[in-house]
Amino acid sequence: MPRRLISTGSPFEKTAGYSRAVIDGDFAFVAGTTGYDYDTMIMPADITSQSRNCFRTIEATLEESGFAMADIVRATYYITDRKDAEAHFAICGEILGEIRPAATLLVVAGLYKPEMKVEIEVTARRRAA
Numbered sequence: 001m002p003r004r005l006i007s008t009g010s011p012f013e014k015t016a017g018y019s020r021a022v023i024d025g026d027f028a029f030v031a032g033t034t035g036y037d038y039d040t041m042i043m044p045a046d047i048t049s050q051s052r053n054c055f056r057t058i059e060a061t062l063e064e065s066g067f068a069m070a071d072i073v074r075a076t077y078y079i080t081d082r083k084d085a086e087a088h089f090a091i092c093g094e095i096l097g098e099i100r101p102a103a104t105l106l107v108v109a110g111l112y113k114p115e116m117k118v119e120i121e122v123t124a125r126r127r128a129a
Contacts, residue, residue: 006061008038020057023065026126032078032119033057034111047084047117051091054120062124071124072096075103078119082107088118 006021007013013020021030035050036043038057044050059069075096079088085105092103101122111119 028124030122032121043115067124072101074123077105
């Protein structure tokens with residue numbers, strides 16, 4: 001299977017020279033996904049909504065590529081305020097509770113735009129049928 005690039009249509013993807021995801025064989029590498037609602041291009045103010053939006057974008061990206069959320073094997077979370085960790089983890093547990101990928105949470109000084117509270121990246125491996 002050839003390497004395939006997936007885009008969400010964000011103008012920043014072309015400007016910054018990256019893809020939302022790269023599909024390479026049985027692997028999907030989904031790049032740092034922030035909490036925008038891509039239908040409205042609105043960034044909610046709270047970490048819970050931003051985390052949910054991240055996972056919606058990740059799920060849509062994976063589905064477009066022929067993967068499922070259950071295929072996620074690795075997740076990395078970047079948050080800008082350690083006080084948001086519990087609220088973010090609650091969403092992770094709700095969405096990934098049965099999947100339980102290997103995961104890391106990093107508290108960072110900031111993300112690209114100040115309204116961004118969370119960024120998530122995942123790696124998925126297609127399960128054999």
